[in-house]
Amino acid sequence: MQLRMTNQREIILRELKKSRQHLSADELYDKVKKYMPRISLATVYRNLEILSEAGFIGKLEISGRQKRFDYDVTEHDHVYCAVCHRVDNLNIERQGLHTREIKSVKGYSVTGYRLEIVGICPACQKKAKQEKKK
């Protein structure tokens, strides 16, 4: 079950890694179009799904928002801005947390967890401060 690395997939993957951001499908579509103007948005969606299934990229399902895709496949959590929806990485030790929580979930066979810190990013804080002294 090996994955054929088509031109489309190559460029999608390259642009995501290049960005070093947590991009949504349509943001990535805009970037990819620069190199492949005839690509379809559905192709981007389909291949992002395939690439994440194959472990080349991560898929982030932030609550109540668009999916975002992650250039970094190592296990880590995220913080996101409630105002502009920017997503940033978080580096905390997962092990301790994981095993501690598992115990309290009786009946379920636990496969993982998702931790989202919610807040306001530096840029949006600054913007809010400037608003106030209008």
Add this chain to the structure above:
Amino acid sequence: MQLRMTNQREIILRELKKSRQHLSADELYDKVKKYMPRISLATVYRNLEILSEAGFIGKLEISGRQKRFDYDVTEHDHVYCAVCHRVDNLNIERQGLHTREIKSVKGYSVTGYRLEIVGICPACQKKAKQEKKK
């Protein structure tokens, strides 16, 4: 800023509390229709939003899924089944976790966090086991 408790709101609230589950808008719509057959789905959506805004109920935005509404407004986290999307409550001490994570989010002004344990619920485990010995 007081909220008028209309018949619609009363019944929506009552049925959610009665269920003691984490219902989606359309699941709740089905229950409410039994008592108020002419109610509109949009009314259910609108009032769930209003009721959660006013603190009568909780709103759960599980990653990549339909919103669910919570009869229990006290702070707690959730576990959900990756197969059937059932959501259950989790009782873990929030304090320790919260303050520990905050430190690693430099720049952001943190307003909260969301922890989702993902797994397979007892019912779905059983079903999978029966599948295997087909």
Add this chain to the structure above:
DNA sequence: TTAGTTTTAATAATCGTTATTATTTATGGA
């Protein structure tokens, strides 16, 4: 070369949710 498989672009369809609008219902004085 050719037949079969996979992928693609284009586009339609779906799903959950929110917006619009005309009508109904509640409220608070004259």
Add this chain to the structure above:
DNA sequence: TCCATAAATAATAACGATTATTAAAACTAA
């Protein structure tokens, strides 16, 4: 009580994100 106006509703259209369909194109293996 009557009226003005404000709020809420039912019905339905519109929306944004995503997935499904399909006919054509590109690839693969014999």
